Amino acid sequence: MPHSEAGVKTPPPRWTRFSNGRIVRGKELIAQDLWIDTQSGRICEPPTGQDSHDDVDVVDLEGKIMAPGFIDIQINGAFGFDFSDSSCISAPKKFQKGLHDLNQRLLETGTTSYLPTMTSQFAKTYHHALPFLGPTGIHRDPSRGAESLGAHCEGPFFAHTQKGCHKPEAILAYSTSEPELLKEVYGEQNLAASQGDGTGNVRMITLAPERAGALDSIKTFSEQGIIMSIGHTAATYAEAVKGVQAGSRTVTHLYNAMNQLHHREPGIFGLIASSKDRVFDERTDLADDGRPYFGIIADGIHLHPSSLRLAYNAHPEGLILITDAVMFMGMEDGTYEWTNGQRTVKKGLTLQLEETNTLAGSAIDLPSCINNLIRWTGCSVPEALQAVTSTPAALLGLDGIKGGTEPGADADLVILTEEKDARGFTSLDVSEVWKFGKCVYGRGR
Amino acid sequence: MPHSEAGVKTPPPRWTRFSNGRIVRGKELIAQDLWIDTQSGRICEPPTGQDSHDDVDVVDLEGKIMAPGFIDIQINGAFGFDFSDSSCISAPKKFQKGLHDLNQRLLETGTTSYLPTMTSQFAKTYHHALPFLGPTGIHRDPSRGAESLGAHCEGPFFAHTQKGCHKPEAILAYSTSEPELLKEVYGEQNLAASQGDGTGNVRMITLAPERAGALDSIKTFSEQGIIMSIGHTAATYAEAVKGVQAGSRTVTHLYNAMNQLHHREPGIFGLIASSKDRVFDERTDLADDGRPYFGIIADGIHLHPSSLRLAYNAHPEGLILITDAVMFMGMEDGTYEWTNGQRTVKKGLTLQLEETNTLAGSAIDLPSCINNLIRWTGCSVPEALQAVTSTPAALLGLDGIKGGTEPGADADLVILTEEKDARGFTSLDVSEVWKFGKCVYGRGR
CATH class of the missing domain: 2.30.40.10 (Urease, subunit C, domain 1)
Known part of the structure; x- marks a missing residue:
């Protein structure tokens, strides 16, 4: 000053x-x-x-x-703080302080706005945490650090076979996905519009579209402005197409926590390789619903670089780089307690549940993801930057507000x-x- | 006249x-x-x-x-004739007549040259059949119909887990793939140059690069001008890269008879998505060896259209449309004896080994493959035609001779x-x- x-x-x-x-x-x-x-x-x-x-x-x-400042639509925590930390219940001041500190540190990575992402939890945690994680942009206050654009609830409405590193009890507690159940679990007030621009505390939900009631939830909440993402799913191509037709506009960490591509049953990959102006099969095609966006963890651990390259070439304007970082991002190597109730081993950028080879989120930051995208695909610098700026902004309906340099x-x-x-x-x-x-x-x- | x-x-x-x-x-x-x-x-x-x-x-x-006239680098037979028919031993005149008739009929499909492709056989069949299947262009005689550019030996040096519909006994008879063994099985005279342009009866060999001796064979025969194709393989990405580095320049029917893409172990798909100007991992990269070409069966049965689209977008200039047709192409629906010793059921374009769901080659012709490629990828007409003309000609070293319209x-x-x-x-x-x-x-x- x-x-x-x-x-x-x-x-x-x-x-x-x-x-x-x-x-x-x-x-x-x-x-x-x-x-x-x-x-x-x-x-x-x-x-x-x-x-x-x-x-x-x-x-x-x-x-x-x-x-433009970077936008991370999937980040579970960083620098020692976890958005799903149970201190939101027991010690809300501590939670708030942790969140504040993270928002300052996140700026170092060029991330100026993001969706704080909660892993699968029970209702009580959502009810306490989500009010802290809602959008903060209304204040237009630079001293708050990185801005929340609203929370991303990743789970617990997943295929029981695609739990990833999430807390199994929370996922197994529910086997259907009706709108009423989602309201109960996340808290109806967190799903309702609470900001002037019509957004509420929850900006995005990742769920498996093939579960009973899921299509109904996708339709209900997407009409309300919440981004409904397909993920942690065992959906076939036909089931995934139904998810898009019901209103899903993106896919959570493509490749991870979903069926492998099979050349005759492409599953989620069929969505990415589809095209609204091509017809593969009139019974199951996306037709005018278009291809979804998709998140990608470009750490070279969750995916082989050539898998990234396949997806990018199939649909470059759909690719959104996400960190999927957890609280250990920015911390020393070691073995840590994590909010999924299990212990996590951090070694460089690799995080695994102890004594397993289950990946437990990532420890990468967005600039490293951008550099990997350039290195592995050969795209230009501005093309790579689109994957963390204009592309996530477009998904979030924030063109002209975030992710661009236009007046x-x-x-x-x-x-x-x-x-x-x-x-x-x-x-x-x-x-x-x-x-x-x-x-x-x-x-x- | x-x-x-x-x-x-x-x-x-x-x-x-x-x-x-x-x-x-x-x-x-x-x-x-x-x-x-x-x-x-x-x-x-x-x-x-x-x-x-x-x-x-x-x-x-x-x-x-x-x-330019179409080139099919993988066709096992058509219109009731099979290039692996045992009549080559017992009734060579009948074999020759069947071959002559096929060459006339094949013209209807726009196919003016091709590699008659033998499925996995024992040595005796190769020794008798291959002399009939060698290159015929030296005569420059239009009355002979479609021209052989030399035989394609698909097998028997396959991964034992990736036999496809081939005769299992012939594959299981060998577990190594040294040059001496290949010479013995195919007949050394069939591998040696016998034409003015240095080609012999065998123009292409499909084998699994991960078997003992395979890299040695790839090196030996590719230096001799034979196209060594990677196929019917359980190779990892690293093993497949070694195959390319040893001299393999193409992949046989990508997706079929190989491991599925896994996002952390991309296998053969890593080759297609690689790039000589990108570096994924210095230990296993293609570096300057470049990406191989790859055959694709675009019948909508062997692959879902979106799988084709993924591969095309990854490496459009590498895609070669092949029919992989067997003798039942152009025949009525029904159940037939086939040279693999099993019975095959034909229903439309679908061919399966009786009482199984193992695909037994295809019944599609090249014009239908071209139309599917246009429909599924949105490529232009000349781009689609490259996949049956200039691209296979380039693989075969025939630029300026086949596959183009230049003087x-x-x-x-x-x-x-x-x-x-x-x-x-x-x-x-x-x-x-x-x-x-x-x-x-x-x-x-």
């Missing part, structure tokens, strides 16, 4: 102008100034008039890349340095992060 | 000029005349001088498409009509076929 010589606070300059950078705009990097209106916290058109010369803070980007969008921005490794592969590194028009993280500041 | 008024034979015009058509050239359809030199049987530059006006037969293509190439040509179905999908139909510069099949001629 600038001070006058007499120590009296003066307001910050009205505008910030970023010059000498490469701005991400869709699939392009453009050499153009980017202006922020610091009062609204939004990107703006270059101002006209005298003020625009005097009341401006100019930031020299020194050739760096300026991208009018929130000034959530990441400044990236670009380096080449010995083999010539591009590597991006987060240098500075801005939230609602203010610099909230800067290396060396 | 034109006759003079007195009944004395006159030579045919020196040139044929096709006008008013759309010529396939790479990924384009071009409006340009195509000239054939009827003496050489090759496509030629437009001739100059007086002769070129007088000594020309002009064919009006009436807006139809003119494509100098053999005048093996297919004239296609293009129709749109009720949904607007393109459907191609073979209207006329030319071989070595002569019309050998014409609807209504």
Whole structure:
């Protein structure tokens, strides 16, 4: 905060102008100034008039890349905090403090907004945790750190054969998925619209579309604006198509916690490889319902790089990079207690339930996922960045607000340095992060 | 053959000029005349001088498409004849007659050259059959019908878990795959170069790269000019990469008779999704060896359409449409004896071993495969035609000779009509076929 010589606070300059950078705009990097209106916290058109010369803070980007802030639609925790931690019941202040600290730390990774993601829990935990995890953007307050866009409830309405590392008791407690049951488990008040823009505490739900009542829930809640994602599922292709037709618009961590691709029964992969302008089989086709988006964990552990490449080539504009990080992301290697009731071993980026080879979420951050996507697919830098900016924003219905650099969008921005490794592969590194028009993280500041 | 008024034979015009058509050239359809030199049987530059006006037969293509003749690198038989029929031992004249008749009938499907493909047999059958199945192009004789480019030996050096519908005894008879053993089984004279262009009776061998001695065989025979294809295999990704590094340049019917894609162990699919300019893992990468070509059975029975679309999007320039047809292609529905010693039930395009659900080859023809590729992927007509012309020609080292319409190439040509179905999908139909510069099949001629 600038001070006058007499120590009296003066307001910050009205505008910030970023010059000498490469701005991400869709699939392009453009050499153009980017202006922020610091009062609204939004990107703006270059101002006209005298003020625009005097009341401006100019930031020299020194050739760096300026991208929209990253959006992570699936993150279970990080830096020692877990969104499903039972302290939400027993010690809500501790929970709130943990959440606050995480929101500060998350900025380091370029993540300016995200869906705090809860693993499968019993009703009581949802009822206590979800009110903390709802959207925070209404405050437009950079000091809060990374912004919640609403919670992602991953489970417990899963195929019993596709539990992954989630708490088995919570999943096995329910075998149907009717809307009434979901309201009971998550809390009806958490599903209802509570914000001015019609969103509530819950922004996304991952469930298996083949369970009794699931299609009804997909229809009910998607009409209400909640993103219904297909995941932890044993659905056949035909069952998955029904999920999309009922309103599901995305798939949770493609490849993980679902049936393998079989060449005659493609399952979920049939959705990704489908096309609304192609007809495979009139009984089971997506037709005009279109292909869903899909999350991908690009850590090289959950998937072989060639699996990522297959999916990206099939539907590049659908791919959303997610960390699926758990609380151990950013922590030292070791063996830890986790909220699923089991012990988890962290070794580098690999997390496994102790004495098993079940993967227990990931420990990767979004910049590393972006670098892997570039390295493994050969896509361009702005194409890779779309998978953490404009693509998740489009899924969430936030085009023009998040995930872009057009005037009018929130000034959530990441400044990236670009380096080449010995083999010539591009590597991006987060240098500075801005939230609602203010610099909230800067290396060396 | 034109006759003079007195009944004395006159030579045919020196040139044929096709006008008013759309010529396939790479990924384009071009409006340009195509000239054939009827003496050489090759496509030629437009001739100059007086002769070129007088000594020309002009064919009006009436807006139809003119494509290179189709190449099928995997076809086990058709129209009641099987390339592995034991009559090659007991009744060679009958075998030869059956082969001759098939070569005439195959023209109806636009197939002007192919690799007659033998299923897994014992040595005696190879020794007797292969001399009949070697290359026939040296004669440049259109009256012989479809041209063999040399035999494809599919088996018996397979993973014992990936026998498909092949004769189990022949596969189980061998558990290693050294060069000496291959020479013994196929007959050394069939593997040796016997033609002016260095090819011998055997042009391609499908084997599993993970068996003992297989890499040695891949290296030995690929250096000799034989195409070594990976197939009927249980290879991991790392084993498959070794196969490519040893010299394998293609994959036999991708998806069928191999492990399913697993997202952490992609197996053969890792080859297709790899890229020589990407690095997944330095221990197991293809690096500069490049991605192999791959055959695909586009009948909608061996694969779900979305599986085809996944593979095509991953590596479009690698996809080769194959029929994998067996002798029942073009025959009535019913239950038949087959050369694998078992009975086969044909119902429409589906062929299964009796009382099992094991697929027993296909009954589809190449034009139907092309139409399915267009319908399922949305590729253009010339892109689809590449999968049966320039792509297999490139694999076989026949660029400029087969699979193209450039001057100098053999005048093996297919004239296609293009129709749109009720949904607007393109459907191609073979209207006329030319071989070595002569019309050998014409609807209504």
